[in-house]
Amino acid sequence: MSLRQQAVALATLSRKEYHRVVRIWLQTVLPPAINMGLYFLIFGELIGARIGQMDGFDYRQYIAPGLIMMAVITNSYGNVVSSFFSAKIHRHLEEMLVAPMSPATIALGHMVGGIVRGILVGLMVVVVARLFTPLPLTHPLITAAVFLLCAAIFSLAGLINGILAQHFDDISIIPSFVLQPLTYLGGVFYSINLLPELAQQLSKLNPILYIVNAFRYGMLGVSDIDIGAAFAMMLASLVLLFVVCLVLLERGTRIRD
Amino acid sequence: MHALSVRQLVKIYANGVQALAGIDLDVPRGDFCALLGPNGAGKTSLIGIVTSLVRKTSGTVRVFGHDLDHELNAVKSAIGVVPQEINLNLWDKVSNIVVNQAGFYGVPPARARRRAETCLRQLQLWDRRHDSARTLSGGMKRRLMIARALMHEPELLILDEPTAGVDIEIRRSMWDFLRAINAAGTTIILTTHYLEEAENLCRHVAIIDHGRVIVDDRMAAVLTRLQQEHFLLTLREPLAILPPLPGFEARLVSDHEVEVAVPRSRQINELFAGLSAAGLQVASLRNKTNRLEELFVTLTERKDKLPASRPGETRP
Numbered sequence: 001m002s003l004r005q006q007a008v009a010l011a012t013l014s015r016k017e018y019h020r021v022v023r024i025w026l027q028t029v030l031p032p033a034i035n036m037g038l039y040f041l042i043f044g045e046l047i048g049a050r051i052g053q054m055d056g057f058d059y060r061q062y063i064a065p066g067l068i069m070m071a072v073i074t075n076s077y078g079n080v081v082s083s084f085f086s087a088k089i090h091r092h093l094e095e096m097l098v099a100p101m102s103p104a105t106i107a108l109g110h111m112v113g114g115i116v117r118g119i120l121v122g123l124m125v126v127v128v129a130r131l132f133t134p135l136p137l138t139h140p141l142i143t144a145a146v147f148l149l150c151a152a153i154f155s156l157a158g159l160i161n162g163i164l165a166q167h168f169d170d171i172s173i174i175p176s177f178v179l180q181p182l183t184y185l186g187g188v189f190y191s192i193n194l195l196p197e198l199a200q201q202l203s204k205l206n207p208i209l210y211i212v213n214a215f216r217y218g219m220l221g222v223s224d225i226d227i228g229a230a231f232a233m234m235l236a237s238l239v240l241l242f243v244v245c246l247v248l249l250e251r252g253t254r255i256r257d
Numbered sequence: 258m259h260a261l262s263v264r265q266l267v268k269i270y271a272n273g274v275q276a277l278a279g280i281d282l283d284v285p286r287g288d289f290c291a292l293l294g295p296n297g298a299g300k301t302s303l304i305g306i307v308t309s310l311v312r313k314t315s316g317t318v319r320v321f322g323h324d325l326d327h328e329l330n331a332v333k334s335a336i337g338v339v340p341q342e343i344n345l346n347l348w349d350k351v352s353n354i355v356v357n358q359a360g361f362y363g364v365p366p367a368r369a370r371r372r373a374e375t376c377l378r379q380l381q382l383w384d385r386r387h388d389s390a391r392t393l394s395g396g397m398k399r400r401l402m403i404a405r406a407l408m409h410e411p412e413l414l415i416l417d418e419p420t421a422g423v424d425i426e427i428r429r430s431m432w433d434f435l436r437a438i439n440a441a442g443t444t445i446i447l448t449t450h451y452l453e454e455a456e457n458l459c460r461h462v463a464i465i466d467h468g469r470v471i472v473d474d475r476m477a478a479v480l481t482r483l484q485q486e487h488f489l490l491t492l493r494e495p496l497a498i499l500p501p502l503p504g505f506e507a508r509l510v511s512d513h514e515v516e517v518a519v520p521r522s523r524q525i526n527e528l529f530a531g532l533s534a535a536g537l538q539v540a541s542l543r544n545k546t547n548r549l550e551e552l553f554v555t556l557t558e559r560k561d562k563l564p565a566s567r568p569g570e571t572r573p
Contacts, residue, residue: 001362004363005363008365011360012360013361091344094340095361096361097310099358099409100330252312257305257311
């Protein structure tokens with residue numbers, strides 16, 4: 001299939017994934033906005049009022065970038081893993097497997113779906129956050145770049161989970177036991193400077209810490225992590241995850257007998 | 258050039274089950290080929306390999322001369338497949354399903370929409386194009402899968418039991434449709450458990466058993482291998498003891514029904530002469546089984562796994 005035909009296939013898959021997100025917006029877009037509203041209410045308004053300032057910012061402002069990233073991470077990942085795994089279980093994934101779509105087209109099409117949901121949910125959380133606190137935008141380009149990179153990275157991670165999953169349990173284990181703890185420990189609610197030295201060093205092994213801090217830098221201009229290191233980590237993760245997706249799709253791991 | 262050419266195809270699954278034990282098969286361009294075999298014979302594995310959903314263990318597959326190993330995209334582009342199981346996204350709209358499928362093959366949206374109208378109209382689904390697939394009946398879902406498989410105008414259409422669970426009226430309209438697209442040049446490979454369907458539609462038959470092709474010939478040639486046919490005769494008057502019918506094996510099934518085996522060497526007129534001589538009045542006569550079914554059972558020796566026969570009734 002020519003490059004142009006692959007582009008048509010990519011546009012088709014992207015459109016299909018977009019329609020899926022929009023069609024079930026009550027499941028995909030609304031609940032995260034409500035969840036994040038509750039986070040702002042409880043951690044921002046009720047508890048945050050007693051915490052005072054962090055890194056020179058009102059606590060509600062301080063946690064806003066992390067909560068936006070948390071929503072993007074969870075939803076980009078969840079969108080792709082559920083879409084791909086559902087297609088695999090109900091066997092309509094075969095529509096793509098019998099067609100001459102390249103592994104890159106399949107990976108990118110699903111990634112677009114994850115990014116769309118990540119962005120929609122992220123923007124909803126921004127709207128919710130604005131109800132509680134003003135949100136500065138110190139470095140707009142960095143903010144937008146991290147937003148996109150984060151959604152892309154976790155869309156690809158979700159795709160890998162979807163490819164490898166064989167049972168419904170397999171698509172909830174990683175979000176529950178890996179993603180959620182790493183997100184909570186990824187500097188969403190606190191600066192790692194508050195932690196003992198050993199905990200600080202351990203925290204730096206957590207990739208989500210880099211994403212949250214890069215996004216916070218874009219919005220507030222403060223970060224616990226060097227911004228160059230954060231971008232290097234994100235780009236390296238993106239490339240690595242994309243290559244893993246290509247290898248799994250090319251080999252047909254757990255999708256072809 | 259053959260539409261499909263398979264050589265020494267072997268498939269051994271990870272659990273050690275050998276589904277294909279060295280299949281050789283040629284399907285000429287423009288053919289209408291029946292691929293038959295008992296459950297577990299290897300038909301679906303063969304189709305899975307040809308459509309690249311299953312990885313082969315060894316052997317070669319060529320589709321219109323394109324090698325599966327080296328020209329996968331050309332092979333995929335040439336094939337449309339209708340699987341045995343319903344594999345539609347049931348939450349998607351009928352029109353989206355077919356238009357998206359064309360898009361996956363690189364067909365631009367405007368052309369895909371025109372093609373979708375043609376395919377959906379041909380398969381009598383145009384009026385349901387805005388409905389989600391889950392609202393369709395079983396027969397409609399099967400027709401939708403056929404429409405989907407035809408969206409990129411494949412040269413080879415593979416149908417794995419396309420009429421399973423479909424009522425007789427819809428089945429016959431699907432037969433007409435398949436005959437028409439075959440006449441228009443599309444090569445068709447069909448697996449079915451309704452052997453009447455294979456006998457009616459197909460010019461070529463390949464029977465697979467235990468992962469090997471045991472018959473691969475023209476339908477007419479295969480049917481000539483049948484050594485005898487079994488008929489069921491319904492009598493006008495009840496009968497307690499069956500009088501002898503010289504030259505024929507016969508038995509009384511019930512007081513109104515007699516089963517007779519007619520060897521290929523004898524004519525059916527001779528049977529009626531014998532019946533008249535014995536004073537038996539026959540109200541009707543029908544094949545006990547479809548002819549292909551009878552041969553199939555003989556060849557595969559798995560009578561217990563066959564579906565119930567659908568005898569066609571004729572009057573003497």
